[in-house]
Amino acid sequence: MIIGATSAIAEATARIFAQRGDSLYLVGRKANRLESVAADLKVRGAPVVGVEPMDANDIGAHAPMLARAEQMLGGLDTVLIAHGTLSDQKACEASVELTVRELSTNGISAIALLTLIAQKFESRRSGTIAVISSVAGDRGRQSNYVYGSAKALLSAFLSGLRQRLWKSGVAVITIKPGFVDTPMTAALPKGGPLWATPQRVAAGIVRAIDRSSTVVYLPWFWAPVMMIIRSVPEKLFRRVTL
Numbered sequence: 001m002i003i004g005a006t007s008a009i010a011e012a013t014a015r016i017f018a019q020r021g022d023s024l025y026l027v028g029r030k031a032n033r034l035e036s037v038a039a040d041l042k043v044r045g046a047p048v049v050g051v052e053p054m055d056a057n058d059i060g061a062h063a064p065m066l067a068r069a070e071q072m073l074g075g076l077d078t079v080l081i082a083h084g085t086l087s088d089q090k091a092c093e094a095s096v097e098l099t100v101r102e103l104s105t106n107g108i109s110a111i112a113l114l115t116l117i118a119q120k121f122e123s124r125r126s127g128t129i130a131v132i133s134s135v136a137g138d139r140g141r142q143s144n145y146v147y148g149s150a151k152a153l154l155s156a157f158l159s160g161l162r163q164r165l166w167k168s169g170v171a172v173i174t175i176k177p178g179f180v181d182t183p184m185t186a187a188l189p190k191g192g193p194l195w196a197t198p199q200r201v202a203a204g205i206v207r208a209i210d211r212s213s214t215v216v217y218l219p220w221f222w223a224p225v226m227m228i229i230r231s232v233p234e235k236l237f238r239r240v241t242l
């Protein structure tokens with residue numbers, strides 16, 4: 001099952017699963033887009049593709065959606081949570097409402113889903129949960145700390161969930177991409193060695209799921225980059241414009 005299945009990274013990941021012959025349940029906001037992604041995945045080899053329009057912020061819709069996904073697929077073995085919005089930091093600074101909504105979309109809504117999925121997988125004692133967080137969650141920066149703090153919340157939640165569910169044989173994987181060329185980053189200047197394609201990140205996500213990894217930076221070089229960024233003392237970091 002993929003939540004945020006119309007995302008460029010999620011779609012590229014779903015294509016790999018479809019080519020392997022996996023059945024899929026696609027959840028996202030736009031019914032038309034979900035239908036066209038589903039049609040493409042069927043052509044690529046997915047035997048069954050279910051779709052369900054759902055806004056992730058509609059928390060009451062999560063449990064019935066999960067029940068329908070399980071019924072259609074005959075059970076769930078792997079979940080990828082991929083939805084998100086790159087928050088407009090300046091607009092958030094001027095609006096409490098927008099700040100709270102961005103924290104909900106990028107953090108709370110995923111945590112609500114994870115709480116239900118964890119209950120199911122823990123009692124069944126199997127399954128893989130992969131969630132797209134971000135390198136932005138590793139340290140708050142003035143240019144995007146609303147988005148970054150939502151992803152930090154998500155990453156910390158996943159760390160605790162991983163410890164809890166490991167004992168039950170359930171893998172919890174935190175995916176931390178850097179800059180990826182997708183509609184989310186359409187407004188940013190692109191190009192250069194730090195930018196990755198959705199296909200490259202998708203291959204890394206599938207590899208992490210196959211290996212039951214813990215935390216993966218995609219591409220790999222973001223791990224040392226973020227280690228350096230995290231190690232800068234706050235007294236120095238506050239002077240930097242990032």
Ligand SMILES: NC(=O)c1ccc[n+]([C@@H]2O[C@H](COP(=O)([O-])OP(=O)(O)OC[C@H]3O[C@@H](n4cnc5c(N)ncnc54)[C@H](OP(=O)(O)O)[C@@H]3O)[C@@H](O)[C@H]2O)c1
Nearest residue numbers: 006007008009029055056082083084134177179180182184
């Ligand atoms: N691109 C990057 O540089 C980058 C870097 C690090 C992490 N990430 C993370 O990677 C994930 C995928 O993003 P992407 O780069 O593939 O961007 P994308 O193509 O813009 O995908 C974002 C997806 O999230 C969905 N979404 C947003 N709000 C939603 C909501 N309330 N309910 C349900 N779905 C919602 C969007 O659906 P609609 O089509 O309906 O808007 C869209 O399908 C996100 O979690 C993002 O934070 C991206």
